[in-house]
Amino acid sequence: MTSxxxxxxxxxxxxxxxTDEEALADHLEAGPVTFYVGFDPTAPSIHFGNLxxxxxAxxxxxxxxxPLLLVGGSTGMIGDPKDSGERTLNSPETVAGWxxxxxxxxxxxLDFSGPNAARVVNNLxxxxxxxxxxxxxDVGKHFPVNRMLARDVVRNRLEDGISxxxxxxxxxxxxxxLELFRSQGCTLQFGGSDQWGNITAGVELVRRAEGARVHALATPLLTKADGTKFGKTEGGTVWLDPAMTSPYAFHQFFLNAEDAKVVEYLKVFSSRTRAEIEELERSTREQPHLRLAQKALADDVTALVHSPAERDAAVAAAAALFGRSDLRDLTGPVLEGVVAELGVVDLGAPAQLPSVVEVLERSGVVASRGAARRAIAEGGAxxxxxxxxDVDAVLSPDDLLHGRYVIARRGKRTVGAVTVRVGS
Incomplete structure (x- = not known):
């Protein structure tokens, strides 16, 4: 049977x-199946890899x-072993907040209503x-130590030690x-492929403890075109919490997806149909400069994670940043996300507002004040x-967007930002 x-x-x-794909397909077709996926609270937010x-789901x-969405109040206090060494244990209060x-x-x-309503559970x-x-x-007796020692992460840590x-x-x-099988009739677990050892250990525990057959699947780890891990920006992890990664930065991250990988990401993160994605794949192959697939990806994921309104604000912010609309139309929070992504430089609260030359240089859009003067003279500032x-121009209070932000640009694409506080 297929599923x-x-x-x-x-x-x-x-x-x-x-696990046995044919048996899993039969099980899904005979459903409905109760399944679970877990998220350990090892940070204040989940990241886009968890998406x-x-x-x-x-x-x-x-x-x-x-669906059962498990948030690991107990496993989050321990942390899955890493190859790089021991984790720092967070306090119970911190983990509970996360x-x-x-x-x-x-x-x-997910949908928390209807006949197959989702439920959140906490393993604590x-x-x-x-x-x-x-x-x-009840649990430890089912785990042979020799098999635990054979796990890759344990074997890699043995020389330096593992607690x-x-x-x-x-x-x-x-x-x-085992608990969710007993209490909820759960017969399918899934997670990332880096969790496959833990997942199959759970399958084996249910078999040993209950004599029952349950199922598992794993998703691949996303990578960049060169095979390196996908999920980091220069500033760090791409979080789903807008306070940790702004909707603008989130949208930009996906907008910059590589041509070689963008269709793969569309299949994962977008609900578009096969025909729609295949058409975007064709456009990427034939007209890559239009970046239609990247725009579709960024729009779809930002709307899902944040909201359609935040997606529209991120698109508007990008347009305003490069001169296609008015920066003054951006709200304070949206502009704050933009300047954070640019790497804003704080000029403090000077006695006098700085010159345009200083702003161009301090924002990083030119290498020196001499280069700033040349850019102005050439009409590119x-x-x-x-x-x-005017090479001698000085900022005025009206130049401070939302009372503090200034966006500097050289040419069409080189953009930077500073903040200036009036008074102290």
Whole structure:
């Protein structure tokens, strides 16, 4: 038997590994299936890599299956072992705060009403009351140490050392599957391919403890065209929290997707049909300079994560930044996101407002004040999209957007920003 939703996940490049694929397809077709995916609160927000899992959950729910979104209040206090070394343990209070923030984030992406309504669960609810003796007897006895030692991350850490705490993380995550199988009838878990060892350990624990067959699948890790990990900007992780990555910066990140990878990302993050994506693939191949696929990707993902209104504001901000509309029309929060992405320079609260030459140089759009004067003389210098013709020009209070921001530009594409405070 084949499964329409499994075929859709495969076409979209969302299936890297699975337990017996034929059995999984039969199970999905015989559904509805209760499935779960977990998010550990190791930061105040989830990032766009986690959005891959939420997209899988959306596809499965749309096919009639029931989602459980697990926010790991207990596993988040331990942290999955990393190759680079021991994690710093966060306080229970910090983790509890992050659990609530992430709960509110993941709830945005699925339907919490109807016959296959989603539900958020917290593994601290069943791990917290468990005694050490019960944990060792009921869970630990099913884990051969030799198999735990054979895990890649453990083997890589043995020389420098790995704590028993991190060594035991796999038991905690596996216990989640067992608990959700028992209490919710959950028979499918999925996550990123870097979690495959933990995921299959949960499958094995359910088999050993209950004699039941359950299923698992894993999504591929997204990479850039050169094979390096995808998910970092020069400033760090691309977060789904607008206070940590502004909607403008988020939109720009996807707008800059490589031609070689943009269709892959569209399949993952957009709900567009196969015909629509294939048409965008054709345009990328034949007219790459139009960047239609990148624009579709950035628009779709920003609207999903933030809102259609925030998407429109991000598009308007980009247009204004390069002189295609008025910067003064941008709201304060949108402009703040723009200048943060540019790498704004704070000029403080000088006794007198700075000269245009100083702003051009300090913002980084020219290398020196001499270069700033030449840019003005050649007609290629702009303050807030207004061409500057006087090399001795000084900012006026009207030049301070929202009372503090100044956008400097040289030519068509070189843009920078400064902040200036009037008074102290």
């Amino acid at each position: 329409a939703v499994l075929d859709e996940l495969k076409w979209r490049g969302l299936l890297a590994n699975s 891959v899992q939420l997209m899988v 959306r596809h499965l729910q749309a096919a009639g299956h029931r 659990v609530e923030r992430i709960r509110s984030q993941v709830e945005r992406y 609810d069943w791990t917290g009351p468990l005694s050490v003796l019960d944990f060792l007897r 028993y705490t991190e060594f035991s993380y796999v038991l905690l995550q596996s216990m989640d599957y 702009y303050i807030n999209n207004v061409k500057v013709s």
